[in-house]
Amino acid sequence: MKNLKTIFKLSVVIVSLIVSCSSSDPTPVTVPSGSVSITDVVKSKYKSAVTITVGTTSIVLKSNGLPDHKTPYWGVGNALYEDFPNGHHTNVNTSMTDHNYSMTIPVNPTAASTHEATSLGPIGMALNGVPIYNDREGGNVALDALTITTFDYSGAHPGPGKDYHYHTTGTYLTVDDANLVGILRDGFPIYGRQDKDGTYPVDLDAYGGHTKATAEFLDGIYHYHASNVNYLNTGYYILKAGSYYGTKGTFTF
Ligand SMILES: [Zn+2]
Ligand SMILES: [Zn+2]
Incomplete structure (x- = not known):
């Protein structure tokens, strides 16, 4: 003994x-997959609009999905109203409204044995509680130039359900930096186009991520990066396309 x-x-x-x-x-x-807890970063980095409940193995994030920044989708007259970028306009005749979002993610995100494709609807939550979408729109078609003319400066717009969501990088989220954007449904964080040393990663895997130190996880963690491709020459960069690295948790609304 x-x-x-x-x-x-x-x-x-x-x-x-x-x-x-x-x-x-x-x-x-x-960094062995599943060895890093995201609890402290979730608690310190998510904004107060997001309610956080930490359990033994999972964390639940709740929000109403409305942005904490300017967008034309607040409507003329609102204090947070601003115009569309040049040449952009709403062509979906929609506005945005609040929702009851609830995302459940693992305390210790872990690589999945089979990597599930992201699909339409929320694939993650930004630090302000707004859902993150992939590079697709209704009908599962890739975002096209016409749809992008409905984007505000944040690379976001509401869908038919008046659900405001981010598809790409943009002024209030990340432009050309190493900002922490939010966390995807598998619990892994997503960052801007740069790593914390100011370089653009060249070793991203098929899921758009790699394991490296970040400003929030100094000992390293698997994390995604926004694409470094100027999408259709629009000046926007897709946040996340393709499959999850880990196993996706639930996102209800
Ligand atoms: Zn959309
Ligand atoms: Zn990185």
Whole structure:
């Protein structure tokens, strides 16, 4: 019994040595999938409009989905109203309204064995509680130039359900930086086009992410990046396309 305890203590020392060695080396890092808790970052980075409930294995984020910044979709006369970007206009004859969003994500996001494709509807939640969508619109067709003329400066618009959502980078979210945008439904964070050292990642995998240190996760975590491709030359950059890296949690409304 005593021997067992000694072996255990010894292995703890060895493991901590390995961990401290790897964390002193900024890039690249080896972080076992599922070993990083996102709880502290979720609690400190999500804005007060988002209600956070932390359980043993999962975190529930609730919001009404309305942006905390200017957009034409507030309507003329609202204090947060601003015009569309040049040449843009609403062509969907819609406005936005509040919803009861609830996203459940794992405390310790983990790589999935099979990577499920993202689909229409919310694939994540930005730090202000607004849903993040992929690069598709109704009918599962890729965003086209006409649809993009309904985007505000934030790369967002409401859908037929008056549900305001982000598809791309934009003024109030991330433009050309390493900002933390939010967390996708698999619990992994999504960032702007840059890494925290100001470089554009060149080692992104098929899911648009990699494991590296970020400003919020200094010891490294798997994270997504916004695409670095100027989408259809519109000046917007798709936040996330393709499949999830981890297993997606629920998003209800
Ligand atoms: Zn949309
Ligand atoms: Zn990165």
